[in-house]
Amino acid sequence: MGISTILIRDTYQVSENCELEIKLTSDTELDTGTRVEIQLPNSWSLVNGPSFTRQFQATDPDGAHFVEFKSEDGNVFFEISITACNQIYEKGASRHGRNIAGILKSGKLKAGEAIIFRYRNTFAPYITDKSELKVKINGISPEKKLKLITLPGPCAFTRIIVPSGAKPDEEFPILIVSLxxxxxxxxSSLEKKTLYCNDGGIVAENLNFTGSMIVPFRISKEGVFxxxxxxxxxNAIRISKSDKAPCWGDLHIHTKLSHDGQGEDPYPYARDVSGLDFAASAEHWQSLGEPGYEIIKIWAENSYEPGKFVTIPADERNPVQWNGHHNIYFRDMEYFMQNKVHPFDSSFVPEESWPEFDEKRAMIIPHHTGISFGGLPKNGSGEAVDLSKCEERHLIxxxxxxSHHGQSEVYNPQHILSYEFNRMRNPERRANTSFPGPYYAQNYWMAGEKIGVIASSDEHSGQGGxxxxxxxxxxxxxxxRESVFDAIxxxxxxxxxxxxxLLDFRINGTAIGxxxxxxxxxxxxxxxxxxxxxxxxRVDILRFRFGIDTAFxxxxxxxxxxxxxxxxxxxTETVSDNCVYYARITQEPLEWPGMAWTSPIWVETEQ
Structure with a gap:
């Protein structure tokens, strides 16, 4: 059977109200029982975030997200079914993926007679995207792949991103991004722009660009600029002959490879739009299968450029023997692929999802450690992570x-960045709950755990940073890759x-961690x-003295x-007992403040 397809319109602007129409023809006659299937990209199935899926329906033509199959003359009838289906791996978990199938129940279609699929009263994704739209007739796909393209909107704001450090006279990039x-x-095309340095000098004039541009620059004198x-x-850049500056990254990005995600290869956005130095596509293992792991590998290897941009092999797997959510990061691609999970059933958690890892080549980082999705659970502790029960503690x-879920520093449901409020500021307005108990950074440190901190987005649109x-x-x-892994x-x-x-926190010259x-x-x-x-x-330095204090x-x-x-x-302080210190920074805007938390410095006293 030969199949041809025509996508009446393939390009849209983000978030515009629209409809899709596809014409399909076969070079053979189609009789009753013919099955026509459409699988839209995840970006066309979710609403406005990772939590909620569009409610496709085939009964109300004037209602939202109406789908239909018909012939041009209307002389056939299709019965429509809508089922969950993973976009990449058919046996994988699926939240947003939907297979829309039309079964020909009455009438026939001659060879070359068109079937029309319409998806009406909907809207384009809010991310720029170029994703495949899958089509089948009786299990056969056309040779020509269909792509749905979403273009960005006009400039709403700009960002200027620079490295946090450079040596005198060392060239560094100034990334200017229009978002x-x-x-x-x-x-948007920005024209005749002037870039200034805070020392009063002009860096560049008559800058013209669309989307983004990089201005290379050097500063000969030491200082902060x-x-x-x-x-x-x-952000600030510190020009210094000796002071060390951090690199920046997002180690928790989801894309279309995750059942609750959307978006393509996340690394170009992380590198070219967010100006990050390293990133990780940490997809949900139960969505991947062999096809998903191969795509992760291809994405990571294509973008890995030592000295310029680092990709870290990773996935997210949450085995039943541990509570909560954890990402696993690997020091090298070979070890990652050796330890990938290939489930045959998305509801089954195989024992090999949590093998005996080599701590020099793999590490586990838990996230949103005190969260309960939705309200407080009737039984158990939600998704809270109790480190004392983690047998593989040496791997953490x-x-x-x-993350975008909120802060995991301390149990405080009224915190302005708590799980209760942080995602309420996003379009999806998702509210979760902080679970009371020893599930937060301060609790871990007070229990004697020597654990550092990172932050990452848990982004589900492929837009890290x-x-x-x-x-x-x-x-x-x-x-x-090895140095980023070892430093964490x-x-x-x-x-x-x-x-x-940018922070520099020390005790007697001893650095964080x-x-x-x-x-x-x-x-x-x-x-x-x-x-x-x-x-x-607000700037805080907090301390906990073991055996004396009950709180920081x-x-x-x-x-x-x-x-x-x-x-x-x-x-200065006089220290008589073992203790732990960390710094916390809060900055404007007051309604959604920026914050930073350091890994601790531990002080151990000796007789």
């Missing part, structure tokens, strides 16, 4: 202290809500420097005055 209201690289175009100000060097999503700052020896294992990291807040050993009753020198991306609202207490809590984006502190 639409959905964080896609916009369609920012750049400005119109009302947009960059860090936790995700923030967006504001309010969460990113990780990691101090690496060099920008390679060593806890040389901190997390932010998506802003590149490290342990300082001193004699009892010795005075220590604590230093903290902060270079924000907006006005600082601030040794510094300051609202900087006069108001500023940059500040430094030096203080």
């Amino acid at each position: 639409d209201s959905f964080d896609n690289c916009s369609s 920012r750049f400005k175009m119109d009302n947009t100000v960059s 060097p860090a936790m995700e202290i923030y 967006r504001r309010h999503g969460g990113i990780a700052a990691v101090y690496v020896e060099k920008l390679t 294992r060593a806890r040389h990291s901190y997390g932010t809500t998506g802003e590149r807040i 490290e342990t300082l050993k001193i004699p009892r009753k010795q005075e220590v020198k604590i230093s903290l420097k902060v270079w924000g991306t907006a006005t600082l609202l 207490v601030p040794v510094l809590s300051d609202a900087p005055r006069p108001e500023t984006m940059d500040i430094g502190y030096k203080l």
Whole structure:
């Protein structure tokens, strides 16, 4: 059987109200019982986020998301069924994937007579996309693949992104990005723009670009600098001969490969739009199968460029013997592919999903560790993660202290970034619940766990590194897959809500993630420097003394005055007992603040 297809319109603008129409013809006669199938990309099936799926229906032509099959003269009748179906791997889990099938119940179609599929009263995705639309007649697909294209909207705002550090006279990129209201690289052409440095100098004039551009630049003198175009100000870059600056990444990105995700290869967006140094496509294992793992490998290997951009092999797997959600990261692609999960049934969690990993080549990072999706569960602890029950604790060097779900620092349902409120600011307005108990970073540290922190987005649209999503700052020896992995294992990291807040927190020169050993009753020198991306609202250094305190207490809590984006502190303390310190930063805007949390510094006293 030969099949031809015509997509009446293949290109749309993000979020526009629209309808789809496809004409299908066969070179053979089609009789009753003929089955015609359409599988739309996930981006055309979800509503406005990962939680909710469009309610396709075939009964009300004037209702939302109406689908129909018909002939041009209307002399046949199709019975329509709508079933969940994974877009990539048919046996995999599916939240948004839908197979829309029409069974020819009466009438016949001559060879060459068109079947018309319409999807009406709907809207285009909110992400830019170019995804395959799958078509079958009696199980046979046409040779020509259909693609649905979604184009970005006009510029809503701009970002200027620079590295956090460079040496004097070392060239570095200034990335200027024009974004639409959905964080896609916009369609607008910006003209005759001038880029300034905060030292008063002009960096470049008459800049003309669409979407984004990079301006290479050098600074010969040491210091901290920012750049400005119109009302947009960059993050800070520290020019120094010796000071080490973090690299930035998002290690928790989902795409169409996950049953609740959308979007294509996430690495170009992470690198070229968010200006990240490293990223990971951490897809849900139960959605993948062999096809999904092969795509992950291709994406990662195509974008991995040591010294410029790093991709980390990863997936998300949540075995029944542990509670909560965990990502597994691998130091090399070979070990990742050796340990992939290939389920034959998405409802089955095979034992081999959690093998005996080599801790030098794999690590586990739990996320939204205190969450209960929806309300409080009637039984159990929701998806909360109790580290004391994790037998493979040696594989967990860090936790995700923030994602788009909210903060996992401390149990506080009234926190402005709690699970209860953080996603309510997104279009889907999803509210979850903080579960009371020892499931948060402070609880882990008070229990004696030496665990660092990162932040990452848990983004489900393939757009890692967006504001309010969460990113990780990691101090690496060099920008390679192995070095990023090793630095996180060593806890040389901190997390932010998506802003590149630059920090330098030390105790007696000991950096974050490290342990300082001193004699009892010795005075220590604590230093903290902060270079924000907006006005600082609050700067805290918190301490917990083992065997003495029942909660973390601030040794510094300051609202900087006069108001500023940059500040430094030096203080001294006499330490008599083992303790742990970390720093927390809060900055504007007040209604949805930017925050940063460091990995702790542990202080151990000796007689």
